[in-house]
Amino acid sequence: MTAPSDAGTHALSVTRHIAAPPAKVWQVMTDRLTEWWCPKPWTTEIIALERRPGGRTAMVMRGPNGEQNPIEGVILAWDEGQRWVSTDAVNAAFEPTGPFMVGVWEIAPEGEGTRYTATARHWTEEACRQHAELGFEQGWMVCADQLAALCEA
Secondary structure: OEEOOOOOOOEEEEEEEEOOOHHHHHHHHHHOHHHOOOOOOOEEEEEEEOOOOOOEEEEEEEOOOOOEEEEEEEEEEEEOOOEEEEEOOEOOOOOEOOOOOEEEEEEEEEOOEEEEEEEEEOOOHHHHHHHHHOOHHHHHHHHHHHHHHHHHO
16 A cells, blocks of 8 residues: 655655564564565665664665665664664765655554554655656565565564
8 A cells, every 4th residue: 555645745655564563573674674675586785774863774786687776875763663764865974965765664563463664755746756657656565565474474
């Protein structure tokens, strides 16, 4: 399920119920990121994930045909067991890097399981529309499904 763009934050969002307790979902989300972060057959190499506000994030997503998509940014918020927020607007030295989005990954208890929500907030409506046209909904839902499969196994 995807929420439409919000005029104030230019946001796109996916959400999914996961039939596993929040503690397990959080553990898989944070400790097994390489297994669910991008749609297969793409892979993710985690270079850095400093789990604190101001911490560095760095990874490389690799495609099956040799494509490489390096991502560098910082953690804006890390609320253990609940959510993390990061951006590519600056690198770990707080140097501007040409922002694309602020990402929010969060979980909350729901019934016997967990509600997972991932949101991409963009600086402009144009960037938001571009992200949607690149396949945001399909791609991020595949990632949510991959996360759920790991948690529910």
